[in-house]
Amino acid sequence: MPQIPSFAVVSGAQVHSALAGQEKSVIAAVEKAYRLHGAGETVNPDSYFLRFPDRPSSRIIALPASVSGDVGVHGIKWIASFPENVAAGFPRASAVLVLNDAETGYPFAVLESSIISAARTAASAALAAVALGEARGTRPRRLGFVGAGLIARYVHTYLAAAGFSFDEVGVQDLSAEHATAFAAHLRRAQPAEVTVHETAQALITGSDLVVFATVAGEPHVHDPAWFAHNPVVLHLSLRDLSPEVILSAWNVVDDVDHCLKAGTSPHLTEQRVGDRSFVAGTLDDVLAGRISPPADRPVVFSPFGLGVLDLVVAKHVYDEVAASGELGVVRDFFHDTDRYGRTLEERAAGGGTR
Numbered sequence: 001m002p003q004i005p006s007f008a009v010v011s012g013a014q015v016h017s018a019l020a021g022q023e024k025s026v027i028a029a030v031e032k033a034y035r036l037h038g039a040g041e042t043v044n045p046d047s048y049f050l051r052f053p054d055r056p057s058s059r060i061i062a063l064p065a066s067v068s069g070d071v072g073v074h075g076i077k078w079i080a081s082f083p084e085n086v087a088a089g090f091p092r093a094s095a096v097l098v099l100n101d102a103e104t105g106y107p108f109a110v111l112e113s114s115i116i117s118a119a120r121t122a123a124s125a126a127l128a129a130v131a132l133g134e135a136r137g138t139r140p141r142r143l144g145f146v147g148a149g150l151i152a153r154y155v156h157t158y159l160a161a162a163g164f165s166f167d168e169v170g171v172q173d174l175s176a177e178h179a180t181a182f183a184a185h186l187r188r189a190q191p192a193e194v195t196v197h198e199t200a201q202a203l204i205t206g207s208d209l210v211v212f213a214t215v216a217g218e219p220h221v222h223d224p225a226w227f228a229h230n231p232v233v234l235h236l237s238l239r240d241l242s243p244e245v246i247l248s249a250w251n252v253v254d255d256v257d258h259c260l261k262a263g264t265s266p267h268l269t270e271q272r273v274g275d276r277s278f279v280a281g282t283l284d285d286v287l288a289g290r291i292s293p294p295a296d297r298p299v300v301f302s303p304f305g306l307g308v309l310d311l312v313v314a315k316h317v318y319d320e321v322a323a324s325g326e327l328g329v330v331r332d333f334f335h336d337t338d339r340y341g342r343t344l345e346e347r348a349a350g351g352g353t354r
């Protein structure tokens with residue numbers, strides 16, 4: 001007999017404890033999510049964007065999703081992006097994620113999810129860097145970040161956990177303060193030489209692995225010649241590259257229908273050329289060996305960010321916290337659960353409906 005599950009609240013501190021040092025497990029969970037998605041074992045409708053006419057730089061996005069297989073869970077991430085928060089000294093993104101029981105549909109947990117979101121994004125970037133590098137037979141020695149925020153920091157951590165080490169790490173950001181602070185973090189975290197670049201051109205031409213993690217709303221990198229050395233580009237912020245750059249590259253996405261929407265660079269490119277033939281396929285196609293990136297062209301990975309990744313990582317966190325015995329269950333969260341309004345005593349006695 002199915003039963004109403006208990007309901008728990010999982011704090012950011014608990015999420016952090018469950019994920020810190022577990023980067024390899026998170027990368028494995030994200031790879032599993034991509035493979036389940038590729039195999040049709042997920043439901044991942046379009047993200048829903050709530051935008052504000054009086055505040056165009058901000059948005060809140062709903063990402064509902066469902067994963068079958070042994071994960072077996074439904075849910076939704078509700079993530080706000082308010083870039084002006086950064087100037088006030090706290091992160092741009094804030095989020096919660098609700099997990100729903102696959103059998104009854106009941107929500108059984110709400111988790112702080114900015115950390116889950118950053119972790120799954122960084123894990124997908126690291127997974128792509130490994131898969132694309134292995135398929136091309138190249139190993140980057142010079143890493144570069146365009147955009148020096150929280151996502152850049154997580155990506156650096158996950159690349160290290162995935163086994164990358166670099167001789168040089170470059171940073172470029174519109175804000176000198178952000179670039180300098182991130183460079184200082186990088187110097188504390190690893191031994192490679194760290195350089196702050198004045199321009200995106202200097203950063204890109206000096207890097208074999210380029211990470212875009214800006215909050216640019218429209219393309220600011222237009223010249224394909226900057227990519228003539230054929231780097232791997234992790235285009236996480238999705239709107240940095242002009243259609244000319246996209247068309248000059250071999251493009252891989254997480255999900256074609258998702259990624260060619262919402263004014264992303266691949267979406268602008270589709271609008272320019274009228275078809276999708278510039279997209280070689282998905283990361284799952286690369287992982288399964290169905291497509292292979294060339295070594296003699298730039299390779300651009302543009303992940304729209306699938307809700308199924310958040311779900312799989314959130315379920316992993318929930319299971320870890322539950323196993324530790326620290327689950328913060330909210331007693332009596334579900335109330336009025338008898339169809340006929342009977343008390344517990346009346347139900348136990350098998351009556352009370354007359």
Ligand SMILES: NC(=O)c1ccc[n+]([C@@H]2O[C@H](COP(=O)([O-])OP(=O)(O)OC[C@H]3O[C@@H](n4cnc5c(N)ncnc54)[C@H](O)[C@@H]3O)[C@@H](O)[C@H]2O)c1
Pocket residue numbers: 081083086092093117118121146147148149150151152172173174175178213214215216220236237238303304305306
């Ligand atoms: N694809 C995905 O799955 C996914 C998931 C999470 C976040 N993201 C994206 O990652 C990006 C970064 O997120 P964050 O939390 O690190 O943001 P953040 O605000 O902490 O940092 C962004 C940084 O980019 C800099 N910047 C803005 N425009 C720039 C430009 N044109 N050139 C260089 N630097 C520029 C800002 O000064 C800031 O330091 C966001 O666009 C976010 O939407 C993508």
